Amino acid sequence: MxxxxxxxxxxxxxxxxxxxxxxxxxxxxxxxxxxxxxxxxxxxxxxxxxxxxxxxxxxxxxxxxxxxxxxxxxxxxxxxxIKLEGGGERKVLVICTVEGDVHDIGKNLVKTMMSAKGFNAIDLGKDVPIEDIVAAVEENKADIVSMSTLMTSTMDNMQKAMDQINAKGLRDKVKIIIGGAPITPDFAEEIGADFTTTDSMEAATWAMEQANALDEGRW
Ligand code: B12
Missing domain, CATH: 1.10.1240.10 (Methionine synthase domain)
Structure with a gap:
């Protein structure tokens, strides 16, 4: 059945x-x-x-x-x-598809799995300007940032978002995961992201482990 x-x-x-x-x-x-x-x-x-x-x-x-x-x-x-795992206070996830890209099916799947793990997901949607991502990280005192892109032409905007997060002094406060069809582990490393995977459940497991290991007093 x-x-x-x-x-x-x-x-x-x-x-x-x-x-x-x-x-x-x-x-x-x-x-x-x-x-x-x-x-x-x-x-x-x-x-x-x-x-x-x-x-x-x-x-x-x-x-x-x-x-x-x-x-x-x-x-x-x-x-x-979908069963919520864990208890206690919800960790904060800022999630989006980056500027220039309207593909959001994969992003929504990742959000579903992260929410099921117990994240409070701040979903900025698709085609999100870089400054909005940075502002949301700061405003919501994010634990995890998840960025998607499905197009090679918008991979650059992930790099730009990373640069902005660095420039604002926020890099040490969050863990960053990126994904989407053109994203490789090499690219993730090159732009200084922490992790990538094609598996949304693995992404959620990784994110919760990382969020739990972050220092509570860092914000
Ligand atoms: C559906 C689709 C669309 C839909 C999107 C609907 C929507 N609401 O998302 C529509 C019709 C709108 C669309 C439009 C376009 N599309 Co389109 N589209 C696709 C298609 C067929 C499937 C994508 C998809 O949803 N897959 C299903 C989901 C579940 O998979 P996924 O997104 O890859 O996500 C998985 C993983 O990648 C991962 N993942 C995703 N995000 C993240 C994030 C993190 C953090 C992690 C860890 C993992 C992760 O987890 C998911 C689950 O396993 C792909 C081809 C393909 N095979 O991928 C082309 C594709 C992405 N599109 C493409 C193009 C070119 C376009 C257009 C420019 C077309 C046009 N000429 O107008 C426009 C885009 C306009 C824009 N500015 O963004 C190209 C991109 C080429 C390239 N390499 O740059 C592709 C590859 C098609 C092709 N072969 O040419 N498209």
Missing amino acids: TDEIIQGLTDAVINGKKDQAIELAQKALDEGVDPYNAVIDGLAEGMKTMSERYDAKEVFMPHLLIASNTMYGGMDILTPH
Whole structure:
């Protein structure tokens, strides 16, 4: 039954059937399917297939937008039920897609996993000006900064954000994780970020470990 529901969620995203995604997400909860698995192995897997088909020119932009809208339909039902880990005070995450880039599906998946770990996620959205990122880090006394970009042309803006964070003297106060399809560990190291991964759950685990190890009195 679990496998059928998860496969059904994947198919719903691929076929752009939002009603089906919503119905199956509810069914997953009713049948005791782990909502985390339903998101990652079900909905996100469908989005991954659609991304591959887009790259192979088998589907086009409108299909992607319908697929992502379908994915969010299911996520709205499932995400509130993903178990919160840990207790105590919530660590603060500032998360965004950098200036010039409107891709936010991966960023939202990372946010979902980080929220499930117990972060208070300050989501600045997409196409976020560098000065807004820096201001949000300071205002919210962030523990973790997560930046995404999916385009090679906007990787530079990550470098610029790092430069600004350094220039404002904030670098020692936060841990910085970056990601998105063009980001490699070499690039992360080159710009002075702390970590990158393609796996949103690994990202969340890393972030919580790092946040817990930060000195409380640093802000
Ligand atoms: C969906 C999509 C769109 C949608 C975006 C909808 C949305 N709300 O996000 C729309 C249709 C709007 C779009 C527009 C454009 N797109 Co587009 N798009 C894609 C596509 C097909 C899939 C991206 C996606 O959502 N994947 C699914 C998610 C779940 O995966 P993900 O984002 O990679 O995230 C995962 C990891 O990377 C990681 N991750 C992501 N962020 C972070 C952050 C951290 C901190 C960590 C640790 C991990 C992490 O975790 C996620 C889960 O595993 C990609 C192709 C591809 N195969 O990636 C092209 C792609 C990214 N797009 C591309 C382009 C060029 C554009 C446009 C410029 C097209 C145009 N000519 O108008 C515009 C962008 C305009 C702009 N200024 O931003 C190019 C970029 C080329 C390049 N290398 O620079 C790609 C690669 C397609 C291609 N092959 O040419 N696009």
